[in-house]
Each structure stands twice: as structure tokens, then as C-alpha cells.
Amino acid sequence: PPVIRREDYQPFPWIVPQTELEFVLGIDSTRVTSRLTIKRNPETESISPELRLNGDGIKTDMVMIDGARFGDWSMDEGDLLVNLPGESHTVEIVTHIDPSANTALMGLFASNGMLCTQCEAEGFRRITFFPDRPDVLSTYRVKMSGPKDLFPILLCNGNKVAEGDGNDGTHWAEWHDPWPKPSYLFALVAGDLVANSAPFTTQSGREVECNVWVREEDLARTDHALQSLHRSMKWDEETFGREYDLDLYNIVAVSDFNMGAMENKGLNVFNTKYVLADPDTATDADFDAVEGVIAHEYFHNWSGNRVTCRDWFQLSLKEGFTVLRDQLFSQDMQGEAVKRIEDVRILRAAQFPEDAGPLAHPIRPDSYREISNFYTATVYNKGAEVIRMMRTMAGAEDFRAGTDLYFDRHDGEAATCEDFITAIEDGAGLELAQFRRWYRQAGTPRIEVSQKLGDGDGLDVTFRQTVPDTPGQKNKGAMHIPLRVAVHCRETGALGEEQLIELRHDEQTISLPLAGPVPVLSINRGFTAPVIIERELESEDLVFLAAKDDDPFARYEALQDLAVRHLVAAASRELDQAGRAEGKRLVCDAFRSILSDPALDHSMRGELMMLPSETYLFEAMAGSDPAGIRKAEPLEIHKEREQLKTAIGVTLKRELESLYAQVADIPYDDPAGRGARKVKTQIAALFAASDPERAAVMASRQFDQADNMTDRQGALMVLCGLQHPAREERLQAFYDRYQGNALVIDKWFTLQALSLHPEVLSHVKTLAEHADFTMKNPNRVRSLYMAFAGNPQGFHAQDGSGYRMIADVILALDPINPQTAARFVSPLGKWRRIESVKAGLMKAELERIAVTEGLSRDTFEQVSRSLD
Ligand code: HT7
Ligand code: ZN
Numbered sequence: 001p002p003v004i005r006r007e008d009y010q011p012f013p014w015i016v017p018q019t020e021l022e023f024v025l026g027i028d029s030t031r032v033t034s035r036l037t038i039k040r041n042p043e044t045e046s047i048s049p050e051l052r053l054n055g056d057g058i059k060t061d062m063v064m065i066d067g068a069r070f071g072d073w074s075m076d077e078g079d080l081l082v083n084l085p086g087e088s089h090t091v092e093i094v095t096h097i098d099p100s101a102n103t104a105l106m107g108l109f110a111s112n113g114m115l116c117t118q119c120e121a122e123g124f125r126r127i128t129f130f131p132d133r134p135d136v137l138s139t140y141r142v143k144m145s146g147p148k149d150l151f152p153i154l155l156c157n158g159n160k161v162a163e164g165d166g167n168d169g170t171h172w173a174e175w176h177d178p179w180p181k182p183s184y185l186f187a188l189v190a191g192d193l194v195a196n197s198a199p200f201t202t203q204s205g206r207e208v209e210c211n212v213w214v215r216e217e218d219l220a221r222t223d224h225a226l227q228s229l230h231r232s233m234k235w236d237e238e239t240f241g242r243e244y245d246l247d248l249y250n251i252v253a254v255s256d257f258n259m260g261a262m263e264n265k266g267l268n269v270f271n272t273k274y275v276l277a278d279p280d281t282a283t284d285a286d287f288d289a290v291e292g293v294i295a296h297e298y299f300h301n302w303s304g305n306r307v308t309c310r311d312w313f314q315l316s317l318k319e320g321f322t323v324l325r326d327q328l329f330s331q332d333m334q335g336e337a338v339k340r341i342e343d344v345r346i347l348r349a350a351q352f353p354e355d356a357g358p359l360a361h362p363i364r365p366d367s368y369r370e371i372s373n374f375y376t377a378t379v380y381n382k383g384a385e386v387i388r389m390m391r392t393m394a395g396a397e398d399f400r401a402g403t404d405l406y407f408d409r410h411d412g413e414a415a416t417c418e419d420f421i422t423a424i425e426d427g428a429g430l431e432l433a434q435f436r437r438w439y440r441q442a443g444t445p446r447i448e449v450s451q452k453l454g455d456g457d458g459l460d461v462t463f464r465q466t467v468p469d470t471p472g473q474k475n476k477g478a479m480h481i482p483l484r485v486a487v488h489c490r491e492t493g494a495l496g497e498e499q500l501i502e503l504r505h506d507e508q509t510i511s512l513p514l515a516g517p518v519p520v521l522s523i524n525r526g527f528t529a530p531v532i533i534e535r536e537l538e539s540e541d542l543v544f545l546a547a548k549d550d551d552p553f554a555r556y557e558a559l560q561d562l563a564v565r566h567l568v569a570a571a572s573r574e575l576d577q578a579g580r581a582e583g584k585r586l587v588c589d590a591f592r593s594i595l596s597d598p599a600l601d602h603s604m605r606g607e608l609m610m611l612p613s614e615t616y617l618f619e620a621m622a623g624s625d626p627a628g629i630r631k632a633e634p635l636e637i638h639k640e641r642e643q644l645k646t647a648i649g650v651t652l653k654r655e656l657e658s659l660y661a662q663v664a665d666i667p668y669d670d671p672a673g674r675g676a677r678k679v680k681t682q683i684a685a686l687f688a689a690s691d692p693e694r695a696a697v698m699a700s701r702q703f704d705q706a707d708n709m710t711d712r713q714g715a716l717m718v719l720c721g722l723q724h725p726a727r728e729e730r731l732q733a734f735y736d737r738y739q740g741n742a743l744v745i746d747k748w749f750t751l752q753a754l755s756l757h758p759e760v761l762s763h764v765k766t767l768a769e770h771a772d773f774t775m776k777n778p779n780r781v782r783s784l785y786m787a788f789a790g791n792p793q794g795f796h797a798q799d800g801s802g803y804r805m806i807a808d809v810i811l812a813l814d815p816i817n818p819q820t821a822a823r824f825v826s827p828l829g830k831w832r833r834i835e836s837v838k839a840g841l842m843k844a845e846l847e848r849i850a851v852t853e854g855l856s857r858d859t860f861e862q863v864s865r866s867l868d
Contacts, residue, residue, distance in 0.1 A: 013046035025146030053129035064092035111256035114191025124183035135414035145172035151190035187264030263300035320383020337552035351377035360470035394428035402428030458511035489516025571636040602675025622833035649690025681714030721756030746783035753787035800841035807845035818856030829866035
């Protein structure tokens, strides 16, 4: 497949002011008639008569130009080429598609008896021939008809302008979207749906009808989604000055979907996972995820739809910015400190490994073969961090002036990342020349920090930054990095004043004011910059920061650092008996101060109690050696982490028991309830390592008495890792209770695939044979196999059987759903950073996939990048 390059961008030589579509709908046969008005694009100099309309797997028998049959057309690799004689024309084309055969879930597909579309990034070309690129904006008028009994509800973008009945049991509806849009934002839904509805009144007093459409049996679980939508609409008015611009906002939930949701203009399509929530079936984290994704898609109405992207290389323009917007919203809804820690945890678990591996790319990539492979944690989450840094440097108010200018300048346009940066420079008064490197250079910068007392009353801190080599990029320039810092005093406990410093050089020294005689540097507070800080710090300093820092993120970070230091050294076999004991003692001491600190709420306490994940430790182990000689040993990491849990459970048994007793009976709706639930499960998980019998009793009781999914799932998670009869009993009880509820049965699969049980691999094999398992539903596939690929103990099994299992999944899934299959490649792509025996086994699996005939473009691209 050809490589598409950012530098080759050319505007489309034609404009398409109007698009009329007519759909005659059927599950296994749908006819699509498109009527395009086209004109030469006055902004290009092309005089070629050729009009290229993209197509993918579709055909037409006839092309009509200006109302008459036309012969001068041909096909090129799926695209339709028409040679047009004049300056403006109408082009009419008919295509026939079979939605029921569309297992890739791109274009028009069938899900649970309904019809639904997914057009981003290049799905529209699977429906009809069109210039399927984000810089061609058109106004759409759509008529659809179909059997009324199968499809009583007919939805499209914009407003419904007419409807009626046919005389053969069919009905029809006509929709008009007044806002010009690119084809990727087109959507159509037809099905037997019911809505939960409530109007929203905008700041200018307009009433917007808001609907959440679901299958009848799911209606009772939609209140949270609808309320989240209202909260998002209000927040965007207040925080970014953005008002909604149609009188109707529809959200539809579907059970077969490749991603989380899609921001189609006025008609969002959602994975049911991000719509349905009630306390009996959804955890606290699920509730937050629904709120966050509803907000994300709503915010796209401005950052993505009103101002869209010029080409797919600019994806982070809409995604990075919109992730930042949804993060800020969730910080305001759920609490800033905990949300920030969670977002950093996600970044470190998903994006840092990507940036350190074969799939590393800048937030604005330079080339791709298949754009679906670039909906990545880098484009989304690192993209958000980069814009967050601009906001940190500007301050919230000036940043808002920058975003106002951006929206004003580019409303109705297809813009670039460069347009965004320039608007922030002009509106917020920043100078971002060097900062632009964040858009060009991949790799997580590392900052080596050293310090010495200066001559006066300052601490001289020296920063040495490097940006690692990544595929296709070497010898990178220094980054412009803002860092919030403060210097505390360990002796007096005095906390220094926070200041923002900006690094711009490979090496620089900055003098920071002291707060007392024993300085302790608190650095990258609030995780101001997405970088790795490396420094030699006394363990006592970390214990001090963990217990006393006034920045909650810095406190969390100090605890993580303490645990990471110990675990990496232990897994690398660098510690003798005494060293091991000392490392565990330090972590236990820090834990003790957290368990008893009255200033912490339980939500924050629960956050601080989470040990670094095994993925994070993998990165820390493989990345802690700049020469790249030290490799990660996932099974050693796993063993040491379990031993540390055991040590905490044994050493702090009394404290943990008394904390459990404090939180055990806090009711579900109590303001402290959420935090209590988090702490409870953390404690049970620690006891699972130190006293499995006690943990089984505790978790069984929690499971049996639970009046909500958070407690039930937490308890079952603990039980799943135990070799105890309570495990099978509760798994069966859970299954029986929720049989038929797809989202909860997904949890049942995930809990078993993620479990700490030594037989996890054979459990997953058995589950793949379960009557409820199918390769056709992406949620179900992910619930079993993505969970398993994230379970180091199973995935990294000594004999390579975990790798084989994932490679087999990729090969089986690729012909069904290439996009989802390609997402399973990256776990195998870590082979270069792992010890040599496992590296060989992983690489062999990638090679086995690479030589398979007929691979999709998606999987081929990811596998070849991973082997390069
Ligand atoms: N903008 C949406 C992207 C998306 C997508 C991309 C490829 C294939 C399927 C997809 N479904 C949704 C999601 C978002 O970021 O809001
Ligand atoms: Zn998005």
C-alpha cells in the first residue's frame, strides 16, 4: 500500500457546495443515490478535467452528468475518475451496498437489527463515491426510506424537514444540515429505538431538543448520559464561550462499534459502553467514562466540526484539543487532583510505551499508509498535554483569548495545527517558535536533574534534556519545556513557593529560592510537562514529598518513585537481602502516612495507594538505561510487585484493617462513598497478596453484600486472582445475575482475562469457546483479548504461548475487522525492549503474521513498522 505524506498536501481542485443523498434502506441491500453540485475550486490552479471521487469496495453502473448519461469515466484502485468538460456540473451516481456483510463496521453497517454509519476517517467512500477528505465541505440534504416496522426511527445530521408514509409499509424522512461539513461527519441511523429526552436552553435562550436513543430495554440506563450532555453544554458556554448551533442534538447507542463514539454533526453515534450506566451495572469509573466521552463528543461540535482539519495529519488539532477540553471538564466535575493523576496514569500506560517503541510518531505525523492506525494515544493524549502546556504558560485567561481567536479566525474552515499555534501566539501573547518542535519530534523527553547549594541563598538546579531517537528521527533539537517547581525544606517542613520555569536548552542551570536549610526539590508539579525526570534523590526526600508536598500530584509521584526505584532494582537483581528489606520498609512507611493522614479524602487516599502498574515498571526498567542494554523482565517485575504487596499487607495489617472497618459501611450515595469504594478494593487486593484466605472472606462478603457494581466488580477482581472455591462460586453468581447484559458480560470476560490467577492462559482459552464469545463484536473481543494482552503474567508466559494466542487473534480477526485486529499488534511490538528469549518469541510471531497473504492495510502497516 502507498505511503501518504504530509508534505504532499494539495487542495482539492473542485468544491462541492451541495450534496443530496437518497437512501432506500434494507439490512442486506441498500441503494444510495448521490447528487453532487460541483464547481472548480477558484483557489487552485488546476486545469485538469479530472474529478476523482474516492470509493472503497463499491461499484456503479452509470454516471449522470448534468442530468444525462455520461461515458467518460473510469475506475482507479476503487476510485471513480470522471473527465468533466466545464466549470460546474451536477454529478449523479447510484451505488448498492450490503450493510449486513459489513463486519469492518466502517461505512453503513448493521448492528443489532439497526442500520448505522461510521465515516471517520475514510468510511464515507464505502457508501458512495465522493471526495472523501476533510477539507471538502458541503451542505447535505438527505432523504431516506425503509420498512417502518424494522426502522420506525430515521435519523440523520441536522434537522428533520419532512416525513411521510409510503403505501407499501415503508416510510421516509428528509433531513437538512445547514452547516457545511466534511464527509467524515456524515451520519445516518435507522432502527427501532426509543429516546430519553430533555431540552437544554442555551446561553442565548434557544431551546435545544436533546435525545439519547437506545433499544427499549436500555432506556432506564440513560439518565446519566443525558445529564452529562447538559452539563457539557453548560460548561462549554461558561469555560470556552461555545454555544450549540442546532435545535436538535441526537445521541444513538450501538453495540457494535470500533471506538468509543463519533461526533457526527448533530447525530453522535456511541458505543453502548459510553452511554448506559446505572449503579447496578456500571462502576464509578464507568460513570466517569460516560460523562467524559459524552463531553468529548459534544466539545467536538466546535473543536472538530465548526473548525475541522485540513487533512488527517492534522488529527491532533481536533483530538488533542478536544481531549484537553474533556479533561478540564472532568477536572471541574470530579475534582482536579484525582483526575489529573488518572490522566497521567493513562498517558504513562499507553502513550509513553508508544513513544518508546516502533510505532512512535509525532503528534502531527509525517506519513501513514492507513490513517486508522493513527488514532493513537500520541495524537490524542500527548496532543492534549502539548496544548495543556500552552495553557500553563499563558494562564487560563490568556489561553481563552487564544482559543477565542482560533474559533473566530477559522470558523467554517478546515484548519491546520499551525493555524492553532499561531492563534494561541496571537491571542494569548505567547512566543511558540521552539515549542513547535512538540508537533514535529516524537519521543518522550528525558530531563536529568542535579542540584547543589548556590553561593547565595538559592539552590542551583541543572537540567540536561535529551529527546530519544525514534523511527525515522535522530539528533533532535532541545524542546521548550515548562515545569512547575518549588523547593521545600525537609528539616523545618517549610514549603517553598511554586514557580513556573521554562527550559529551552540542552543544558541549563536555574537558581531557585530556598525555604530552609535542607532543600527538597518538588518538580514537574501537576505534571506540567509530558517528560521523564531522572534524578538522584535521597529516599528520605521522597518519603518527605510523599507525606508533605502541597501539590497532590507531586505527592503521588514521590510515592510512585519510591516504589519504582525499589521494584526496578529488585527485578534487575541489584538488591541484596538488606537492600530489599530497606526498599520495602521505605514504601511501607510512606504508605503508613497515607493510610492515616486525616487531611486526605478517601478518593485521593485510594489514588495514592495504587502501586505503579506493571506496564509502567516495564518502561522504567527498559528505559532506565540510556545505553539500551538493560531489558525489561516482565515476570520478574510481576513477582517483585506481588512481593511488595505482600510486604505492605503484612506490615500494615492493623492499619489496613482499621481503615477497611472505617470505610466498609459508608453508603453508596454518601459524598464519601466513591472514595470509600476505591479504598476498600485496594485493601482487599493487598490482602490477596499477604493473606489470601482473609482476602477471600473479605471479598466474598463485599461481593455478597454489594448494592452496586463498583463493590461487586472490585470484590470479583480480587477473587479472580485467588485459588479458592469462592472464585468459581462468585463468578457463576455474577454470570447468572447478568446473563444477557452485554456490557456486564464483557466485564465478566475481562475480570478473568486480567486476573492474577496462575492458570489465566488456560482460562482465556476456555472463555474463547464460551457461547457468549464472538469475534464479530469489538467490545467482546477487547474484553477478552485486550485484557489478556495487558496481563503480563499471561501474555509473557515463559513458553511464548501468550504471544502465540495474540498473534492467532490478529490473524483470525484481520479479515473480519482489520481496524480492531491492527490494535493487537502493539503489545507484540515491544520485543526490542524485553529480554532476549522473549524478544525472539515475540518477533517470530510478528514474522509469522507478516508473511500471511491477504493482510489488511491496517495490520500490514503495524506489523511492518514493528519489525523495522
Ligand atoms: N473522532 C472519533 C474517531 C472515531 C473513529 C476513527 C476510526 C474508526 C472508527 C472511529 N470511531 C470514532 C472519535 C473521537 O475521538 O471522538
Ligand atoms: Zn475525539
